[in-house]
Amino acid sequence: MTNHHQSTRGKPRVAFVTCAELPDLDPDDRLALGPLAARGVTAEIAVWDDPAVDWAGYDMVVLRSPWDYARRRDEFVAWARTVPALANPADVVAWNTDKRYLSELSAAGVPTVETVWVEPGQAWTPPAGGEHVIKPAVSAGSQDTGRYDLTDPEHRELAVAHVRRLSDAGRLTMVQPYLQAVDTAGETALLFLADPGGLVFSHAIRKGPMLTGPDRGEAALYKEERIDPRTATAEQRAVAEKVLATVPGGPERLLYARVDLIPGPDGAPVLVELELTEPSLFVGYADGAPDRLAGAVLAHLRRH
Incomplete structure (x- = not known):
């Protein structure tokens, strides 16, 4: 308009x-x-x-x-x-700002990180062991997110306290296994920008591990990230394209998209997050990316 x-x-x-x-x-x-x-x-x-x-x-x-x-x-x-x-668009914002969209994508056949959902007020018993990530279904910039080794009694107590804190605030909690490949391969973010023909791949970056331990309720707008340029593999791009094909209303309505992938236990990429609302686009880490973002804005203006 x-x-x-x-x-x-x-x-x-x-x-x-x-x-x-x-x-x-x-x-x-x-x-x-x-x-x-x-x-x-x-x-x-x-x-x-x-x-x-x-x-x-x-x-x-x-x-x-x-x-x-x-x-x-x-x-x-x-x-x-x-x-x-x-x-x-606003309907995409409404859908994407609640990470329950991961359940929809999983049901559609997209490989996603395994997630247990804990409703406010629901009793939760931690898994017997292993490292897990706990976070709210509505969050940005790794706010209110912690990493727990559930074989450690102190971590188990802190994990229960974290879930209770979110529950008391009326927030839906996500519990996910910590993917060990984060510590070695890191997380790959694939960035897509609009062009006259639709949404196209622009560049990729690597994010290093961010979660060093439990969340202790200390609020922060966002956490510092270790970012490096990365060349996306054909397998990663194929998974990202499959993810984008599931976006309500189709990906051609989007100005930008970011698909965050981590190798799963078998080494194949799994979706951690699909960022369609306010993602960092990391245009400073790829030659020509700021210009491509400007071109995307102009292409989107002309289409809409």
Whole structure:
């Protein structure tokens, strides 16, 4: 949808959406501002919950770093539904901000990390042993996420306390086996950006291990990550394409997508997360990626 007032002016106006704690955007996102200006696109930074912003005045509103939404997810989704020309679309935001989508993808035949879901108020007994990850179904940037060795009595107690803390807050809990390949191969994030023909692969990065132990309830907007460029394998790209084919409404509606994969116990890639709302796109780690992101914005503008 293009605002008539904007179209008569001739220069597209795009909002890059952030949160009050990152009023100048994440530095990685800022790399696209110059290439956008070179394409004649006026890009402005706007905070998602700023009541003074006229969202209808933009030709496109691009979710970038509104990373405080996790504790206000219902409010964030309601806001997204009021924003014309939102990328990615509000219905995708509603679906993707609750990690129960992993169950849908698993049912559709996508290889995903095994997950046990613990409803608020539900009794939970830790598995007998092994390393596990505990996190809420609604989170961003590894907030409220911990790693536990359940053969360790102290870790078992901390794991139970973590689930109880989430439950007391009315939050759905995810319990997953810790995939040991994270410590060696790391996590591979495959980045896809729009072009005139649809969503296409842009680049990939490697994320090193982030979880060093239990979560002790210390809130943080996001955790620092060790990032390196990576060349995605044909197998990883095939899994990522299968993941994207399951997106409600089809991947052609998307401006961007990030597919996070880790080798499973048999070495084959499994999906950890599909990031369609506000993922870091890591454009600073691949030659030409900031320019490709700017091109994606322009292609999306022309299509929609």
